[in-house]
Amino acid sequence: MARLVMKFGGTSVADLDRIRTVATRVKREVEAGHAVAVVVSAMAGVTNQLVKWCQELSPLHDAREYDTVVATGEQVTTGLLAIALQTIGVDARSWQGWQIPIRTDGAHGKARVDTIESAELLKRMAIGQVPVVAGFQGLGPDNRVTTLGRGGSDLSAVALAAALKADRCDIFTDVDGVYTTDPRIVPKARKLDRISYEEMLELASVGAKVLQTRSVELAMKQGVRVQVLSSFEDKPGTLVVDEDEIVEKELVSGVAYSRDEAKVTLRRVPDRPGVAAAVFGGLAAANVNVDMIVQNVSADGTTDMTFTVGRADLARAQSVLEQARGKVGFAELIADPGVAKISVVGVGMRTHAGVANTMFKALAERGINIEVISTSEIKISVLIREEATELAVRALHTAYGLDAAA
Template sequence: MTLIVQKFGGTSVGTLERIEAIADKLVAFQRRGDSLVAVVSAMSGETNRLLALAHEIHSQPNPRELDVLLSTGEQVTIALLSIAIEKRGIPARSYTGSQVYIRTDSAHNKARIQEIDAKRIHDDLRQGRIVVVAGFQGADEKGNITTLGRGGSDTTAVALTAALEAGECQIYTDVDGVYTTDPRVVPEARRLARLTYEEMLELASLGAKVLQIRAVEFASKHHVPLRVLSSFEKGEGTLITSEVEGMEEPLISGIAFNIDEAKLTILGVPDKPGVAYHILGPVADANIGVDMIIQNVGRDGTTDFTFTVHRNDYLKALEILRESASTLGAREVRGDDKIAKISVVGVGMRSHAGIASTMFHTLAQEGINIQTISTSEIKISVVIEEKYLELGVRALHSAFELEKAPSRISSSL
């Protein structure tokens, strides 16, 4: 008998018909002999509805009370799904995060899981029940309800898989796996059978929205196998696991892209120790996250400094940078909120040269100018003009032949 944790997102439980369909799926698994824990999100659109209600009353709701409000969305889903399961003759038991109990820190609206008491779940499983747990929520040591932030149900599911020592964490969503890139941009994009945690972390951080980054980090830390599956059609999905010898290792596994960024440059900054801190310190103090950072080699006693931020923070960051330029005696500040970032990701990059040159040559052939470049061991990212995004993604997907299945696959797979 295998214990599996299955997570269903908002679109998967978005209507009563979908909840009934999920109940059918869970009951079929149970009757096959598996033990099941289901983690569910609020019904599609419910969290946004609750947020809107709160903001109609107050533009800045108290974070504690906001968590109390938002946690009710998942409570509705767990009750409805448990009722649907029991209608089919299988006993079920629903739990909120505080009932399990999923203990978190006290950072309301963005809490982190610290510990899970799995005793009640184990007791229910031994009695043949399907356990249904509310994702996205927990409680701090004082009993205050907390929420984990957007996409937090993924993290709940992974944490429960680790705490229960379950065989696999299956994330059901509206796509049937992780693709080489967004099929809406490249129709020839191919579903990947397998990815490493490292690759998925890079893809998620660079714009792929299939999984929450914190969930993948948690899975990697606790060695939890993750599988992304479709709620609406059958298939093997994509397995995300540790890198193992013999695993298929294409040069590039996927291409991620992001149009939610903006670029800022401060020109002619005095080239002296501490200049980076004096530029980025005020930005950080304003709670603005910075992504790519490029500093040119100094000349004539000055240097140029470029970084990217989320597009929502662009105007605020630009204002801060202009103030810093005045203080530092910089020559000029420039901003551009019409950029896009394209990234190629793959563990095969570790052992193969020429990835960067292929990427740069491909973009040059399409007349696409590269503005900034950032690299890591398994990733190369470039910033280009936003209008060339789709052309660039399609060209790179073709250049690396990602539409083709890897030619080298271990016989053990």
């Protein structure tokens, strides 16, 4: 008997018919003798509506009240799925994050999971009951509801799988696995049978929407085997595993893109020790994540500092930086939300030269200008104009030989 965590995303539970389909799939695993826990997202579109209401009332809203509002979507889904399971003869009970509890830190809107008290869930699972757990939410140090950030239900599922010592965490979504790139942009994209934690982490961090970044990070740290499957088709998905389980390592495994980027440039910043700490320390304190960073030093003792933040964090970042203008001493702040990040990822980069040149040449041949470049051991990312996103993805997918055979 295996112990499984099954996670269903928003499109998988978008309406009552799909919830019934999910219940049937869960029942199949229960009847096969497995001990099953389920994690669910809010129904498709619900969280977006809740977020929109918060933003319309106040763009710089209280993050604690934001969490109170947006966590309600998952509560509805847990109750509905528990009812659907009970209706077809499966013993089930809904659980909210605070009932288990899933304890988190106090970073409202982007909380990190600290501990999950799993004893009661394990006891229920041992007698055949299926816990239906609300993803995306937890309980902060002040006993207030917290949320884990967009896509946080993936993180909830992996964290629960680690706490329950599950044999596998199955993530059911609207795609049937991990592809070399977005098949909606490149019809010749190929589905991967397996991908390493490290590659999946890089792809998730640079825009691939299949799995949330922190969920992959946690899976790698805890050794949780993750499988990405379709909710709508009964066929094998993609296993996310340790690199040692992959025999043939591709030079490039995938091309990812993100339109959720904004570029910030600080002009004529004094070139002295402590300035970067003042800039990025303030952003960190406001829970604004900074990604790509470029600095150009001028002969006159000043520097231009360019970096990217999430587009949703741009207003908050501008507010923090304007408050720090006197301390930092920059002359001008330029915000540019019209950019996109394109990345190529592959563990094979460690042992092959010329990967970057292939990227730059392919983009240049199509007249696409590169604004910022950043690299890691298995990833190269560039910032380009947003309108060139699809052209860039198609060009790079072909340039690295990732197109599926006709």
